Structure formats: structure tokens, C-alpha cells
Amino acid sequence: MSSEPASATPAYEGIDSRGTDLGRILGLSDGVFAFSMTLLVISLALPAVGTRHGSLVDFLSNDRGPLVAYALGFFVVAAWWSGHHRIFSAIRRYDQVLLQLNNLFLLLVSITPFTLAIVFEYGPTTLWTFDDSAREAIILFAAMQAAVGAVLLGIWRHATDGRRLVDPSLPDAWIRFAEVETGLRVLVFGVSIAVAFVNPLLAEFVWFGVILSRRRTRPPAPPATPVDS
Secondary structure (H helix, E strand, O other), rough: OOOOOOOOOOOHOOOOOOEEOHHHHHHHHHHHHHHHHHHHHHHOOOOOOOOOOHHHHHHHHHHHHHEEEEHHHHHEEEEEEEHHHHHHHEOOOOOOOHHHHHHHHHHHHHHHHHHHHHHHHOOOOOOOOOOOOHHHHHHHHHHHHHHHHHHHHHHHHHHHHHHHOEOOOOHHHHHHHHHHHHHHHHHHHHHHHHHHHHHHHHHHHHHHHHHHHHHHOOOOOOOOOOOOO
16 A cells, blocks of 8 residues: 555545645636636726717716726736736645635735725825825725735745745745745835825825836746756
């Protein structure tokens, strides 16, 4: 009789929440991301325009805020997908802690359309919007996104601590790069919370730092030989 643990055999892969087949984890994750990115557009309201010629164009020209917020929200979620994809491309195994952290991460991602809808409804419309509702809407969205990044960073640190769930030969430079990239995004949303107390609309512009941070960070050169799986 083989002494190999059940979690390592194909027939019982994952029965004790440990294993190497990441297919179902990644499939669920991609599905949640796709659904969340699709739900973002539902928060956009159809214009209530009359029959005057050019009224629809006028509406779209004068009410660009929700469209800009939607585009920004889409790219923010896409940035989290990119970070999740990068991290899991280096993870070779999973355990119970990784599963639970990933579930928490997906929970926070799936809430993004709701928090963005609150920004659509109550967020600032001009630089001179200083009411509490606008400020609270911005802070709620930023705090939730900072939490998304913090959990993703927790996934990576759990996986790389002692090379627990990654290949032992994974370069240190790759580990540090993923930490810095994710940490910068958390920092961007943290800064936007502080800015929201001064000017809520300016805080929204700070969120573009999530997109810009991707251009400011570059992955290190790949190892000379591929990392074995």
C-alpha cells in the first residue's frame, strides 16, 4: 500500500483542502471578476431626454461623471484581476488558508459594483461638492478597494512565507515586485481617503494612481530557466 498522502493523489485531490490543482480556484476567481466587471455597467442610468434634436448628445456631454466613474471602476477591477493573475501564476499549491483568503478576496471584489453604485448616486459632481454624503461615498469605495488589495497582499505573503506554496526557486526579486505592486495600490486608496476629507472629487482623481502605478512598476527579468511546476 502506498504511503503517499491522500491529498497528493489525483483521486483525492483537495479532499482535505490541500493540493496542487488550482484549476477550480482560478475558474471561480475569473468568473467572479467577469461578473463584477459586467455588473459595473448596470449602475449607469439611461438618459431621460426629450425629442429635441441633439438632446442626447447634450446629456452625454454634460453628464460625463458616471461614464468616467464607470471606466475608472472597470480598470480598477481589471487591475485587481491582473494582480491576482500574476500572483497565482507563481503559486503551485494551495491549502486551507489560501482558499479562505481567496474567498475573502472574491467577496470584496464582488461588492465593488455596489460601492461604485453608491459613488454614482451620492458621490461629488463638482470640485465644490463638500457634503458629507459625497465624502462618505468616496471613503466607502476607497476603503473597500484598500481592503481588496490588503487581502491580495495577504494571499501572496502567505504563499511565499518560507516558499510555502510557491516553487523554492522562485526569485526573491519576483516576490518583492508583487508585494510592491500590490502595496502601491493599497497606498493609492489610502491616500484618497485622506484627500476625500479635503475634496471628495479630487480623491476620485487619486484613484487613477492605480492605473499609473502599473506603468511605474516593471517585473524583474525572468529567471534563466523556467520555474518548475
